[in-house]
Amino acid sequence: MKFSAVVEISGLAGIADPEGQTIERSLPALGFDHVEHVRVGKLIRFEIEAADKPAALEQCDELCRKLLANPVIERYDVAVTP
């Protein structure tokens, strides 16, 4: 069956995120002075054919490790829905 997958990729804790820091620094100028820990990442959507949900998750995990994320600097979360 076909599943919709959403992969969210962001920097590992401790890896500098200059883009997130720049956004965070710009927010007080707009009056948003209670915002912290801004992290910028990316979101990738796709459809995947698999026998069941665990199989879909397993395939997504493998393709994240092999291509979508660089485990040296990035972490990822996968969600699949039928």
Next chain:
Amino acid sequence: MTRIAVVVFPGSNCEHDVVEALGRVNIDATLVWHTETSLAGADGVVVPGGFAHGDYLRPGAIARFSPVMTAVEEAARDGRPVIGICNGFQVLTEAGLLPGALQRNAGLRFLCRTVPCRVVSTRSVLTRTCEPGAMLELPINHNEGNYTCDDSTLDRLREQDQIVLTYDDNPNGSVADIAGICNEAGNVVGLMPHPERASSSLLGSLDGVGLLASLAS
């Protein structure tokens, strides 16, 4: 005459500069398209700068799966020189031939200028003819040149003398001012500065010539 293969991906843009600069030091350089599965017996390989596969996903992330990379990995295993310049450095880290990763410059700016670099290790194939501590004026031209790795990897790089080049005035936030590293054997080298762009007095610096000339066996 030493023969070096210069790998070309869709989006590479420094390959002709590298061929020209290697020619100046009497190295026979030939372009090899990324779909080739062999380096045709070349003595070494350069992965040049540019935007391989448009830098989509991450710089080097798609390029590492190009068919030619199997031959590049084989050359690395055989102990032949494998040099990644700029985007080529990013490709070699993505391929796991060098540790760590390159992320966006700390200042979020694309950097294009000539910077002073210091030769740290002289045991790499690229710096074996340099004096330790030598200063080189080399152009950088990158958006993702901020080298990063975990603490244990950095310790290992230091202990095993794998830090090849450092910036004197860190332009991009790289950990430990790293501009270039090599693998344990010293035959795989990645660097963000462009030695091929410092290979003629017309270009403002000749400091890259010694690096490229050291590839002649």
